[in-house]
Amino acid sequence: MRVQIQSLRQRGGVSAKDGKRDRPAAAGAAKQDTGSDDLALLAAERIRGIRADDPQKKQKAVRVFLESVLLSELGPALVNDPGFSRMVDHVQQQFQDDPQLAQAADQAAELLLQSAHG
Numbered sequence: 001m002r003v004q005i006q007s008l009r010q011r012g013g014v015s016a017k018d019g020k021r022d023r024p025a026a027a028g029a030a031k032q033d034t035g036s037d038d039l040a041l042l043a044a045e046r047i048r049g050i051r052a053d054d055p056q057k058k059q060k061a062v063r064v065f066l067e068s069v070l071l072s073e074l075g076p077a078l079v080n081d082p083g084f085s086r087m088v089d090h091v092q093q094q095f096q097d098d099p100q101l102a103q104a105a106d107q108a109a110e111l112l113l114q115s116a117h118g
Contacts (some may be wrong), residue, residue, distance in 0.1 A: 021047035039076065047116040058109035060094070064092055065112060 046064045050057045067087050071078055078084050095101045 035091060039068050039072050044116065047089075047112050048085070050116070052113075052117055057113060061109040061112040062095065062105045063088060063092055065108060066095075 035101050048060050048111045050060050050064075054060065067079075070084075070088065070091070092105075
């Protein structure tokens with residue numbers, strides 16, 4: 001999960017300090033896969049949109065993370081599948097049902113929210 005979160009940070013180009021999109025280091029920097037970039041940027045924006053006082057903020061952050069990873073791995077067209085939301089629900093529930101996964105998801109949510117809200 002930490003590797004995926006770091007990947008989201010890098011692809012989304014979001015700075016934990018100011019929440020602004022980072023600029024490439026050089027004008028000729030290699031372009032990454034735009035589909036993954038778009039998903040990562042969208043995930044970062046959605047996580048930033050979660051209110052800091054939302055009592056469900058951790059669950060929402062984990063859900064956004066899961067959605068972005070699944071779409072990245074299985075293809076962005078999956079978002080249009082009526083069963084996608086149920087699949088994410090099922091995966092997230094499995095995380096919550098397993099004590100070790102629940103702890104990892106909680107830690108991931110903290111990292112995601114810290115990165116998004118500075």
